[in-house]
Amino acid sequence: MISKKMSVNIQSGSLIRKMFEEGARLKELFGEDNVYDFSIGNPDLEPPEEVRSALCSLVDSPKPGMHGYMPNSGYLSTRTAVARSVSTPLTTVGPDAICMTVGAAGAMNAVLKSVLDPGDEVILLAPFFMEYVNYIENHCGVPVIVQTDPDTFLPNPDRIRSAITARTKAIIINSPNNPSGTLYSADTLRELNDLILSADHLIHVISDEPYRELVYDGRTAPATMDYIQNLIVCYSFSKSLSLPGERIGYSAISPSHEDFELLSKAVVLANRILGSVNAPALFQKVIELSIQAKVDVPNYEKRRNMLYEIVTGAGFTAHKPDGAFYLFVRSPGDDMEFCKRCADERLLVVPGSAFSCPGYFRLAFCASEKTIIGSEKAFRTMGKAYGLCD
Numbered sequence: 001m002i003s004k005k006m007s008v009n010i011q012s013g014s015l016i017r018k019m020f021e022e023g024a025r026l027k028e029l030f031g032e033d034n035v036y037d038f039s040i041g042n043p044d045l046e047p048p049e050e051v052r053s054a055l056c057s058l059v060d061s062p063k064p065g066m067h068g069y070m071p072n073s074g075y076l077s078t079r080t081a082v083a084r085s086v087s088t089p090l091t092t093v094g095p096d097a098i099c100m101t102v103g104a105a106g107a108m109n110a111v112l113k114s115v116l117d118p119g120d121e122v123i124l125l126a127p128f129f130m131e132y133v134n135y136i137e138n139h140c141g142v143p144v145i146v147q148t149d150p151d152t153f154l155p156n157p158d159r160i161r162s163a164i165t166a167r168t169k170a171i172i173i174n175s176p177n178n179p180s181g182t183l184y185s186a187d188t189l190r191e192l193n194d195l196i197l198s199a200d201h202l203i204h205v206i207s208d209e210p211y212r213e214l215v216y217d218g219r220t221a222p223a224t225m226d227y228i229q230n231l232i233v234c235y236s237f238s239k240s241l242s243l244p245g246e247r248i249g250y251s252a253i254s255p256s257h258e259d260f261e262l263l264s265k266a267v268v269l270a271n272r273i274l275g276s277v278n279a280p281a282l283f284q285k286v287i288e289l290s291i292q293a294k295v296d297v298p299n300y301e302k303r304r305n306m307l308y309e310i311v312t313g314a315g316f317t318a319h320k321p322d323g324a325f326y327l328f329v330r331s332p333g334d335d336m337e338f339c340k341r342c343a344d345e346r347l348l349v350v351p352g353s354a355f356s357c358p359g360y361f362r363l364a365f366c367a368s369e370k371t372i373i374g375s376e377k378a379f380r381t382m383g384k385a386y387g388l389c390d
């Protein structure tokens, strides 16, 4: 007999995964080229050359003990390289602030385990990456969903203020955002910090930043470390280096965090007792050697522009994303129903309901240019079906 909770979770499953599986089924039936799969955020760009050469040099010149146990926070040399990369002219981060983790998912679980007591509340700003709910519930926390402003998807200070209770332990932010692509400006971060600090107790700001480097139109993401006091960054190299299967990321605690000493110890302990023990050894070393590298961001920007033109050309209203690799589009009808109808056109998209934001759908544009170009006819068919274009 499995647990009641897991029985329920198995039944509900993930809408994104379901779409992804439907994509695999349709590709089998109609051929790869005839299915337009925008369902999952699995980067299709290869990792940068620096990653390959770091990996080759580690394999060619193995060091004794390189496959052994290590401190649960990770290699000091890797944490030092990461700490340097996170530091800014205004904020110096030391290696003791860093814990290497199994992706951003591992970082978030270690952080939530460190801060939550049963029944503590965590504010989520919808639309958000749905796994947050699972991560919070893993540690007996209670997700509290607060909608952002329509179409801009920026945090609404009044709504956040009214959601704060004596049990609020943390708020999760994610900029650039999955699924909306919204990037928070320095002013937005400053305002959020003031609001959080005005509460009568400590509220941790957990900033999930796997898309930090994927920003377009010549912009950069403001460093959250410079603006938010009680900040814990969760990061992963899954997107910036196209390494999702290697499961490598980190948590970084701001030196200005009120609970820095205890929290940094707690996160390392949580990393150990959650069962990952430490982040993968080989990829810590790869990261250390290639920390300055990043994937071909202009390539994603080109695809964003192509898909945006196709979708809006078919009459849909879309928020042009500042970052990440998702387009969040207004659904012309019920989003669940719309996405089902899209699948009939072999167009795989994810309903906004999967991100607690019904009325929209998400397209992941980490798909090939061929897929993007090929999808135009299907978008026009859907646009016509809903009276959005001729």
Ligand SMILES: Cc1ncc(COP(=O)(O)O)c(C=O)c1O
Pocket: 041, 102, 103, 104, 105, 106, 129, 174, 178, 208, 210, 236, 237, 238, 244, 248, 249
């Ligand atoms: C917003 C967000 N956070 C966290 C993750 C998980 O990242 P990782 O696979 O590196 O753990 C993802 C993955 O798509 C994501 O989109």
